[in-house]
Amino acid sequence: MRSYIIFLSVLILETIILYFIDITQNSLYSISITALVVIINGIMAFILFNSVLLSIISLPSFFSIYSIINRLNFYEMLLLISYYSEYYLIVTLVAFFIYSFVKRNFYDFLIDELKKVKFSFSLLKFIIGISLSLVLYWVLFFNPIFLVGSLLDSLAISLYGFYYELPLITFNWITLPYLIFPKTYKPPNKGVLIGKIIGKIGKGSSLDNAFYTSNSTYKWIRTDGIYYLDFNSSKNYNVIIIGTSGVGKSTLAKRIVNSLNVSYLVFDLHGEYEVQRAKKIDASKVTINPLSLFGRSPKERALEISLMVKSLFNLGNLQTIELTNLIIEAYAEKGIDENDSSTWNLSPPTFRDILILLEKKKKLATTSQDIIKYQSIEPYIQFLTSSIFNNSNVNISEILENNLIIDFSKIPTNEIKYILIETLLKSIQNTMYISGISNLKKIIIIDEAPFILSKESGKQILERLFAEGRKFGFGFIIISQTSEYIKELLANTSYFFIFNLVEPKELDYASKLFGGSDAQLYATIYETLQKLPRGYCVTRDLLRGEIYLLNLT
Known part of the structure; x- marks a missing residue:
């Protein structure tokens, strides 16, 4: 807009000066002065607009202003254009090629901006524009050149202009550079x-x-x-925030959740969050059973748990298969049948039950190969018999209805911390499915997200939550100091801040x-x-x- 105003002001000033010179005459003096003015306009237009296309479109503006002030008829105006247009076009193209050569890049500002515009043709605007153009032609100008300018104005307004701009059609070619240039885009001013x-x-x-x-x-x-x-x-409610330590990532996440009229949950790995209106829970006092089915069949859940343990301890394929079989058998011992979904609500086994089952199998083993097989996974199962996994005192409904910060900083080992986080996410995912389709109702912040995403099982569940959360009214804010593990989440992310x-x-x-x-x-x-x-x-x-x-x- 500023460039256009400067350009138009100079054109008007030039026209006032040239008013005292009859540039339609073929005298050397008038031709030289006019050619110089046209050349200056060509250079000025390119410098101001950084667009060879917009500079060329601006060419008729000068001739239109001069013709109106001097009351030239169609033939006189046509003669004027034929005399001097080539000077303008040549100098504009030369300026463009010199600029492109210096910058080593062919660039046109207007074309670049038009690529960003979503065109939406308005038939009503176009009809009004044509009608106004015809009225102006018959009543005021009776000049086909002005009519063409007014019609182009109408087309520009109908594609991406506004109704209040329709009166500018009166000025035909003079306002075309302004109307054809996309208006400055402003991001949404709500939310x-x-x-x-x-x-x-x-x-x-x-x-x-x-x-x-x-x-x-x-x-x-x-x-x-x-x-x-x-x-x-x-398209969804997901946000990714990346940056080094202490740059404002957590501040941004807090600003988002504090501004929304929905509840939120923060997975705080280092005990750093203090948010108004949020209750803080010490994760070391939370108990949850990872072998809970969370809406899965026994076999599906056994495979998920085995993948989780494999991701944590780098188990081999044979170890993973054996662990899966043990978990499925432990479900069966509790009366939970793969083919009878009515049994899936029964109390699930714990890792302590799996360890007992493993000890039985070791005693009944008849070959050293079987004993070695069971011994290879025994240390991991023993590790997982932590009291934190023996029962469950977690009320997922309460977690999802209130503003909570779960502080994991007092969990003694990263392995226990990871299993607790993934199990909570599985429980949230199951509740999300049960709750049904909804508008935004819950934001979940996961700080230091690579802690989860670096594990195969964690990556899988977060990718699924990112992909499906919007339908159920869930949004996720992922915070990370590195981009290494967030790349697959970007396809299902609406906003990212670096x-x-x-x-x-x-x-x-x-x-x-x-x-x-x-x-x-x-x-x-x-x-x-x-x-x-x-x-x-x-x-x-x-x-x-x-x-x-x-x-x-």
Whole structure:
């Protein structure tokens, strides 16, 4: 808009000056002055718009203003255009090729912006525009050139303009550069307030107020606005937050849950969370039985538990198969039949029951091979007979209805901590399925997510929760210092925020995530992420593909 106003102001000033020169005459003086003005306009248009296409579209603006002021008829205006258009076109194209050669990149700002626009043709706007164009033609101008300009104005407005812009059709070619350029996109202004938008990345024009500039063709263009999360219009309720320690990741997660009118649950691995309105639970005092079925059949649950133990202790395939068979047999001893779902509500066995069953099998073993087989898994089962897994005092309904922080910092070993977390997630998943389809009703924050995602079983359950959560009203916020284990979750993520990064591998991934195959954009993102102070992050608006720099402080 600013570039257009400057361009239009200069054109009007030039026209006033040229009013005293009859540029339709073939005198050397008038031709030279007019050619010079046209050449200056061509250079100015390209510098202001950074678009050869928009510069060419702006060409008739000068001739239209001059023709209106000097009351030229159609033939005089046509003669004027035929005399001087070639000067404008040549200098504009030369400026474009020089710029492209210096930057080593063919770029047109208008084309780049049009790629981001979702065109929606409005027949009503078009009909109104055509009607107004015809009225102006017959009543005011009676000039086919002006009629063409008004019709192009109508087309631009009908594709991505507004009703209040229809009166601008009166100015035909003069307002076409403004109408054809997509209006500045503003992110949703409703939902969860995240922070202030201080810039968006782009190539822009020479007048853009840029900061965090780099050696690439991209720059951060200063932009004012507020950034919101609009879960109502997003494909799911999932958020991923990445950054080094102490940059504001937890602050962002707290801001999201405190702004939503739904309950939340925080998996706090290090005991660092303090959130208003939330009750804190010491996980070391929680008991839960991992062998609970959680809506699965005995065989399905046995396979899940075996995969969990395999992921934790790197069991071999034969050990995993034997553990699965033991668990299935332990279910059967408790009367839980694979083929009778009415028995699935019976009290399940515990790891202590499996250990007892294993001891029986060792005593009955007739070959050294069988004894060795049982002995190979015995230490792991013994480890899992911890009192924390002998019964269950967890009320999942209470967890899902209230704001809770589960503090895992006092759990003595990572293995026990992992099994407890995965079992809770399985229980939540089962309750989620039973509860049925719903709008957003629960947000679950998982801090230090690689602790879970680095295990095969944990990766599987989180991927499934991410993919299916929205239907049941569940959203997940994953927080991580590394991108290594979150890549598979991105396909089912609506929002991701990246704070300061320092490791080259992390910078490389994040820059490719935003920049794709564009090496210049990659370089700008790479440089920016290293410089971000605490409370600043980069995100992408998925509706338009705009990349924003946010200040959360």
